[in-house]
Amino acid sequence: MGLFDRKEKQIGALEEKILANPTPQNMVSLVEKYMALGEDQRALEVARKALDKFPDSDSVVAAFQNVRKLQLQEEIVDLNKTIRRSPRRTDYEQLAARYYYQLGDRNRAYELALEGLEKFPESESLYFLCGRVRMDRFHQDFLENDFQEAVRHFQKAVDLNPENIRAVSDMARLSAEIGDYGQARSLAQKALSAAPDEVLKQMLYAMEGLERPNSFDLHGVLIGCEARRGLSKEGMSIRRIFEPSMKEETGQKLPPEKIRDFLPKLRSLKGYVCSAVVGRDGAPIATHGEGKTDPAVFTRLLVALSRCAEDSAKRMDIGGVTQVEIDAPGGHVVLIACRDSILAVRMDPSAKNEDLRAAGEMFIAFMSV
Amino acid sequence: MKELLKDLNLEIGVKGCLILTRDGVVALSEIPPPLKADVVAAVASNAIQTANAALKEFGSELFSRFLINASYGKMIFVETGRSYLGVVLDKGINIDLTMLSISSTARRIKLMTA
Numbered sequence: 001m002g003l004f005d006r007k008e009k010q011i012g013a014l015e016e017k018i019l020a021n022p023t024p025q026n027m028v029s030l031v032e033k034y035m036a037l038g039e040d041q042r043a044l045e046v047a048r049k050a051l052d053k054f055p056d057s058d059s060v061v062a063a064f065q066n067v068r069k070l071q072l073q074e075e076i077v078d079l080n081k082t083i084r085r086s087p088r089r090t091d092y093e094q095l096a097a098r099y100y101y102q103l104g105d106r107n108r109a110y111e112l113a114l115e116g117l118e119k120f121p122e123s124e125s126l127y128f129l130c131g132r133v134r135m136d137r138f139h140q141d142f143l144e145n146d147f148q149e150a151v152r153h154f155q156k157a158v159d160l161n162p163e164n165i166r167a168v169s170d171m172a173r174l175s176a177e178i179g180d181y182g183q184a185r186s187l188a189q190k191a192l193s194a195a196p197d198e199v200l201k202q203m204l205y206a207m208e209g210l211e212r213p214n215s216f217d218l219h220g221v222l223i224g225c226e227a228r229r230g231l232s233k234e235g236m237s238i239r240r241i242f243e244p245s246m247k248e249e250t251g252q253k254l255p256p257e258k259i260r261d262f263l264p265k266l267r268s269l270k271g272y273v274c275s276a277v278v279g280r281d282g283a284p285i286a287t288h289g290e291g292k293t294d295p296a297v298f299t300r301l302l303v304a305l306s307r308c309a310e311d312s313a314k315r316m317d318i319g320g321v322t323q324v325e326i327d328a329p330g331g332h333v334v335l336i337a338c339r340d341s342i343l344a345v346r347m348d349p350s351a352k353n354e355d356l357r358a359a360g361e362m363f364i365a366f367m368s369v
Numbered sequence: 370m371k372e373l374l375k376d377l378n379l380e381i382g383v384k385g386c387l388i389l390t391r392d393g394v395v396a397l398s399e400i401p402p403p404l405k406a407d408v409v410a411a412v413a414s415n416a417i418q419t420a421n422a423a424l425k426e427f428g429s430e431l432f433s434r435f436l437i438n439a440s441y442g443k444m445i446f447v448e449t450g451r452s453y454l455g456v457v458l459d460k461g462i463n464i465d466l467t468m469l470s471i472s473s474t475a476r477r478i479k480l481m482t483a
Contacts, residue, residue, distance in 0.1 A: 305423055
């Protein structure tokens with residue numbers, strides 16, 4: 001058996017072991033091993049599985065994007081060079097589309113689209129892409145600003161080209177998801193008069209009998225989405241028409257006992273002092289600690305820091321908070337937001353950055369089960 | 370110090386930076402478009418004041434580093450002696466690598482203001 005045959009067999013065995021007990025860390029490590037071996041296709045398969053299992057893990061998202069970037073490298077480098085030298089509208093449109101549709105890198109796609117719109121403000125395609133990115137962001141963090149920006153960009157695309165049916169359809173979808181049924185019907189019918197669309201028809205059927213209440217207040221509804229960190233029950237049903245493969249939300253939160261059982265496992269982290277978990281609304285769920293830290297006081301710190309971070313991120317328009325790290329002379333505190341909970345871990349000064357990150361990975365892996 | 374901030378802005382993933390006093394007053398700012406300098410300043414000032422107030426209530430001293438990681442970007446505040454260096458960053462950057470440049474700039478600011 002040659003050296004590479006042995007390596008492949010070893011990695012195969014490692015893959016079986018990892019997939020039996022996956023964590024974001026070990027799956028990213030497996031992706032990197034396949035990439036080092038030049039097995040890009042295999043790396044991509046594992047990265048897709050990791051993304052499906054741990055969509056909230058930054059390291060998994062980054063690993064997936066890296067694999068795709070490697071595959072599309074030549075094309076992306078050429079387009080980037082052209083943009084730096086003498087950009088055309090179509091270069092921006094193509095490159096932004098590559099980043100969005102093929103790499104899943106919404107951030108870079110959005111930056112390129114905005115950069116392109118500075119130079120080519122008549123590009124309906126770039127406005128449409130911006131609308132799509134902001135719609136995706138809304139479906140991730142449910143922030144009012146993302147909804148408003150999505151609609152604004154789609155509207156600009158339609159203003160430039162009233163035949164842009166995709167933009168009209170997406171606006172119809174967004175309106176339906178937040179309960180503005182009158183607007184949704186009007187837009188859907190406009191789109192359907194131009195081209196048949198079975199999904200839009202399904203949406204109209206699902207909306208039969210539903211009316212927008214007289215007291216409908218867009219700002220109020222969107223604030224409700226922010227607080228809920230999701231759409232209403234009716235909104236979710238509409239969304240599922242457009243994304244049938246979306247995972248079913250059971251609506252059931254993880255029982256507090258399970259979270260209480262998880263917290264002692266953090267003792268394995270170097271420098272661990274204590275931890276606490278609260279809901280996104282700040283309601284305490286569980287605490288654990290063996291030191292002198294008062295759990296109620298630590299929970300108040302958690303809530304204050306997470307609210308500060310959320311407020312900052314919202315005003316900066318950088319989406320929902322995923323992680324916060326704070327260092328002070330007495331030690332470190334790391335906050336990790338995942339699904340409907342926020343974990344805070346206090347660690348003494350001996351803990352390193354990798355220990356703080358490990359706390360995050362453990363929590364994400366636990367919440368993803 | 371303005372040159373230090375301009376140089377830091379040239380690093381990969383850095384979108385803008387500013388210097389604030391310990392109680393959140395903006396001393397110097399290099400926030401290029403598309404960021405809005407007044408918004409960044411207000412956010413940075415509020416974040417520093419609120420975080421330190423929360424730490425004080427907890428019985429801790431003022432922070433030396435405060436990192437906010439969000440879905441589409443990051444902000445970090447690093448202590449520089451009598452002030453803080455605030456930096457707005459891309460989401461996708463390797464924070465540990467970029468921290469080398471940020472820490473170096475923070476050290477130089479600390480020496481200048483000592």
